Amino acid sequence: MRLSERVSRISVSPTTAVMQAAVKLQASGVDVVDFGAGEPDFSTPENIKDAAIEAIHRNFTKYTPTGGIRELKEAIVERHARDFGSAYSAEECLVTVGGKQAIFEAAAALVNHRDEVILPIPYWVSFIDIANYSGGKVVPVETRESEGFALRAEAVEKLISPKTRLLVVNSPNNPTGAVIPPEEMTKLLSLAERHGFVLLSDECYCHFLYDGRPRFSLGSSKNRDNLLIVGSLSKTYAMTGWRVGYALGSAALLGAMLKLQSHSTSNPTSISQKAAVEALRGPQDSIARMLAEYDRRRQRIVAGLRAIPGVHCGMPEGAFYVYPNVGQILEAMGVEDSTLLAGRLIDEARVALVPGPAFGTREHVRISYATSQDRIDEGLRRLSTFISKLSPAYAQAR
Numbered sequence: 001m002r003l004s005e006r007v008s009r010i011s012v013s014p015t016t017a018v019m020q021a022a023v024k025l026q027a028s029g030v031d032v033v034d035f036g037a038g039e040p041d042f043s044t045p046e047n048i049k050d051a052a053i054e055a056i057h058r059n060f061t062k063y064t065p066t067g068g069i070r071e072l073k074e075a076i077v078e079r080h081a082r083d084f085g086s087a088y089s090a091e092e093c094l095v096t097v098g099g100k101q102a103i104f105e106a107a108a109a110l111v112n113h114r115d116e117v118i119l120p121i122p123y124w125v126s127f128i129d130i131a132n133y134s135g136g137k138v139v140p141v142e143t144r145e146s147e148g149f150a151l152r153a154e155a156v157e158k159l160i161s162p163k164t165r166l167l168v169v170n171s172p173n174n175p176t177g178a179v180i181p182p183e184e185m186t187k188l189l190s191l192a193e194r195h196g197f198v199l200l201s202d203e204c205y206c207h208f209l210y211d212g213r214p215r216f217s218l219g220s221s222k223n224r225d226n227l228l229i230v231g232s233l234s235k236t237y238a239m240t241g242w243r244v245g246y247a248l249g250s251a252a253l254l255g256a257m258l259k260l261q262s263h264s265t266s267n268p269t270s271i272s273q274k275a276a277v278e279a280l281r282g283p284q285d286s287i288a289r290m291l292a293e294y295d296r297r298r299q300r301i302v303a304g305l306r307a308i309p310g311v312h313c314g315m316p317e318g319a320f321y322v323y324p325n326v327g328q329i330l331e332a333m334g335v336e337d338s339t340l341l342a343g344r345l346i347d348e349a350r351v352a353l354v355p356g357p358a359f360g361t362r363e364h365v366r367i368s369y370a371t372s373q374d375r376i377d378e379g380l381r382r383l384s385t386f387i388s389k390l391s392p393a394y395a396q397a398r
């Protein structure tokens, strides 16, 4: 069958592919340590589930307005104001089917063929495919591993051209856990204003910050004309399957995104919207509990990885991923990038993780520590044993 050129520019999300491979093995009885999944292993809090059940009993099961119910838009902007000091109105909010839909629609609404989309490396897998699908030309901006992969406005500025339409940032970052300092974020927004492009700030992990780092959102800025915030309830409230996200931005841009939504998914699920209202307005203590547990796991996995010869691992500042450098191991294997290593790890050591090329770097792997401490310990044991067998040098160093 002849498929469109447009769809041939993209591939199935590599993280989804890893997840599916792990699930398939698990279904056939194989014990896989799954470091691939980018989702909390916690259950959705009871009060949120109850709100959904009540919505069903009350027959809140019909179409809703395409851009979400008013009650939810108000709950989103209120919560954002409380958490970040922003001042959005409900008219500046669009509810979407996960944050992913907001990003997809924003790219489709803003980017013309060959317009430039500036994208920091390492990037979340969907950013690049969404930009490519929209017809844009991705302009990668390097970050430095020695600086914890934090994006600098200076590096972005050098890449701006008259064709720049969009800059996509994600802090805390998937896959590195890097956090862009507030002053750099502010500089990035100034660049967007000066050069007339849109800064899309993906705040999907905004509540998962370690070591007492304060929460920050560009949404609290005075001038927000060139800003689009994308948020999600998926990670914050352990609600990945409910598919609720949102965008905060100018009415003109949200109107264009709404048009796309009206012809694709229509509204986000009515039941999930009621659950989301409860998530945002109900008790927030589950977030602190999850964060404390993620922090324990972060310490454990970083210490464990650092003890494996050939693995170099920085300390992530947010989110729930580590992005260790395995360049020395690749050298010992005689391979260019971590794809083969990830393949062998799942086949031979039964450890699932995502190879760096999915995020735009050659010599890293992404490990999600959204899994129990026991599984983390087991995964570390398997990684260590596998790597020690690869090369006598690593065996000796142990």
Ligand SMILES: Cc1ncc(COP(=O)(O)O)c(C=O)c1O
Residues within 6 Å of the ligand: 038, 097, 098, 099, 100, 101, 124, 170, 174, 202, 204, 231, 232, 233, 234, 240, 243, 244, 245
């Ligand atoms: C950086 C980033 N943005 C957005 C999303 C999308 O989340 P959702 O569509 O579940 O809201 C994810 C999911 O993994 C992510 O990692």
